[in-house]
Amino acid sequence: MIGRKLVEKIAADPGALGYDVTAMTLVDVVLPPVPAGLSVVASALALDVSDPGVAAGLVASRPDVIFHLAAIVSGEAEADFDLGYKVNLDGTRFLFEAIRQEGLRAPYAPRVIFASSIAVFGEPFPEKIGDTFFTTPLTSYGTQKAICELLLADYTRKGVFDGIGIRLPTICIRPGTPNKAASGFFSNILREPLAGKEAVLPVDESVRHWFASPRSAVGFFVHAARMDTARIGPRRNLTMPGLSALVGEEIEALGRIAGPKTVALIRREPDPVIRRIVAGWATDFDAQRASELGFTAESTFDEIIRIHIEDELQGRIGHG
Amino acid sequence: MIGRKLVEKIAADPGALGYDVTAMTLVDVVLPPVPAGLSVVASALALDVSDPGVAAGLVASRPDVIFHLAAIVSGEAEADFDLGYKVNLDGTRFLFEAIRQEGLRAPYAPRVIFASSIAVFGEPFPEKIGDTFFTTPLTSYGTQKAICELLLADYTRKGVFDGIGIRLPTICIRPGTPNKAASGFFSNILREPLAGKEAVLPVDESVRHWFASPRSAVGFFVHAARMDTARIGPRRNLTMPGLSALVGEEIEALGRIAGPKTVALIRREPDPVIRRIVAGWATDFDAQRASELGFTAESTFDEIIRIHIEDELQGRIGHG
CATH class of the missing domain: 3.40.50.720 (NAD(P)-binding Rossmann-like Domain)
Known part of the structure; x- marks a missing residue:
């Protein structure tokens, strides 16, 4: 998903990486789509880099x-x-x-x-x-x-x-349809109601987690490609900035932006298995180094929801 | 070196691991010696586990x-x-x-x-x-x-x-002869004078480092083999306890135990290359978990030197 959005970003803005991208090779285990209107030379390959020899080619x-x-x-x-x-x-x-x-x-x-x-x-x-x-x-x-x-x-x-x-961070709001990933509900409870559909919340509103939008995720990769690495030193792995928020704060932001009828589409259905899995996940970070190096993410769930409405819903909120 | 001492320890005390060891297989890339007087069945093999299939056998x-x-x-x-x-x-x-x-x-x-x-x-x-x-x-x-x-x-x-x-930790006093490892001097400046020979000190006395004796190192492995692992949880890699000490403190301990004539065998010969390498090394740890789990090491350089005299010099200090 992020790979696709990254390609679309460079397709829309070939100077995004700080210089003119002239050619791209897209590789995935299934043939990746080449975005329409791509001005650079692009080839798409269905290959598995975990097969010996593929990477060398x-x-x-x-x-x-x-x-x-x-x-x-x-x-x-x-x-x-x-x-x-x-x-x-x-x-x-x-x-x-x-x-x-x-x-x-x-x-x-x-x-x-x-x-x-x-x-x-x-x-x-x-x-x-x-x-x-x-x-x-x-x-x-x-x-x-x-x-x-x-x-x-x-x-x-x-x-x-x-x-x-x-x-x-956990990417939210992940576009597409609800999946079985234990983290899926963080996106489901926003994306589905915004499209006028019901969504299931399997945990308490007091659950805290660490989020960034798909737009931020693409931004991390673009920034990493164009930044001056001389400033980084040998510690090359960076925790990206994000938003630490409660599930309750997600829902409040949804209410502010889309109203109580939309919020009412969230159905509480506690799931002890998911609750136990989620209880083992990190809830908050101090991503100081990445922030100092110029990586940025959202600071409110209102922003995260607005980005989804802009990027995935053409600015429109559906109501069933 | 530690492998050899560990085998000797078990040879001398077949109950060291908390039960009777009945058989040992010693493996190294060159045929490892089987200690004399070993009461358990022992086989020695010259094999390289980095060759596929060797480990399975x-x-x-x-x-x-x-x-x-x-x-x-x-x-x-x-x-x-x-x-x-x-x-x-x-x-x-x-x-x-x-x-x-x-x-x-x-x-x-x-x-x-x-x-x-x-x-x-x-x-x-x-x-x-x-x-x-x-x-x-x-x-x-x-x-x-x-x-x-x-x-x-x-x-x-x-x-x-x-x-x-x-x-x-850095094992000190490492037995044998001076080698070219950048850390060699930490042992050389004690082992060689204790045997009546000159040794070279390439760094300042203010250099701090992290030490344990060969006897402690063997003890770490023995304890790890017999301890109750139910107490450890999923964090399975432990910084061992050790002694944080200055080179100057090594030399003071040598003087206390072997006198000023022995200390006089240390020749100061600053080496900027070694000084730079050593400057990048860790100097002190808080090995709380390992200590709580029962791992122990020396708390003074006097102990480290006495262990060397007991284990390597049959209790005798040579004076040229």
């Missing part, structure tokens, strides 16, 4: 910037241990190593932006997780992301590439 | 406890990127994965003790590095150790084995 064209967002999601990586390590660890390592081998043939050191996750952290947490808090993931997905962060920093230190790891 | 005998100390050292891992990753990362992952495959055939979950290092940390440091400080290694060796720590915790969480990562 991709890197041979020597792109200046590589965005690496490919991953098996958390639930699947937990259910299929081998697949998670293959895609999330070996796939990333193949890519990093392909860049290194390319650079051994002739000097080459692209900017590499890696999508990491706040899943690198595991409870118990301090009230706010600071930039020097340790990574003790409690999922295989988080473990794989934390390992790739370490590889990214070491390959960067060795001059293989110029890497930045982006620890994304 | 070793694990097939289903040992109850596996001590994994094999590694390419820091300088070599920095000089040979491929070899460091092969031995320190892939070798460890092969071992962990061989245990998992063995457990898939029939239930099996051994205790696994992994030798990690304070090289998982990278400057700048707080005055004391606490148990929740993040791992931002500044060497490939430290990166590989930090990655293996993450794997150890994830495999443990998944029930594949019962793992404990042991972050060793």
